[in-house]
Amino acid sequence: MVERFNRTLLDYLAKYVDSQQRNWDLHLQTALLAYRSAEHEATDFSPAYLNLGREVKLPVDLAFGSPNTTDLGPPIYALELRQRLQKSHAIVRKNLNLAADSMKTRYDIKKLPIHFLAGEEAWFYNPKRRRGISPKLQSDLESPIRIISPLSELVYRIQCKGSKKTRVIHVDRLAPFKPRPELSRSQSPKDGAM
Structure with a gap:
């Protein structure tokens, strides 16, 4: 709710600030009056x-x-x-x-409903900020994790690769894992044909 109000307030202020955006505080009271008196x-x-x-x-x-x-x-x-x-x-x-x-x-x-079985692999949505890397360009999916057990239709116990710990997460943070098909020699690009 607060995020939505902040977006609305920024929209109001954007209409009045100068090109250097240094006088936004002078228009704050007028923008708040407009927000408070408008029918939502x-x-x-x-x-x-x-x-x-x-x-x-x-x-x-x-x-x-x-x-x-x-x-x-x-x-x-x-x-x-x-x-x-x-x-x-x-x-x-x-x-x-x-x-x-x-x-x-x-x-x-x-x-669409997604269901996973015990032992199945899945992608795990786990956004992390890394220093020196643009968050807009990095992948938020971790390498395939293993489903340990479904606790309900929406909650699963998982185990990440290289870790012995298990975690309980919501199905919204999982995506089906489909391994990329390996190219056979007849399908691989020929040397120098790029």
Whole structure:
């Protein structure tokens, strides 16, 4: 959630910073006001409304007046605020569940179930940062590991080559290992034919 907010905030700031990108801090408050007062797609409410029980007063409201300015006494306002917040939070929970179901459905369409047997070899996704090597160009797959035993449909016990220790990992970090077929002499490139 924080990563998504950071991306949105960077998108907002990118529209205002100068070419040297040194004045981003001058536009931070304006970008945060825009974020807090904008209705979000997943919740159908603005963050300000969900936290305060009302929309924030924008400069245009101060200049021309807000259409919903009713002066209620403190006890009546507090009761109405509580009711508005409870109602809006219930709607947000429902909207977030619908959005989560929609995202899960889209994810599951592309995901095929993979099953491994004990003793089978598989590639192991294990990203590591190495000094002096660009992480964008290095392979994150480790040489084939051996499946010791399936603990469930999604969790497997594995053993890496050259290690006696076993690890328990999720199936999302495994890929089927298909050894490359060796070239026979008749298929190998001839000397000098490159």
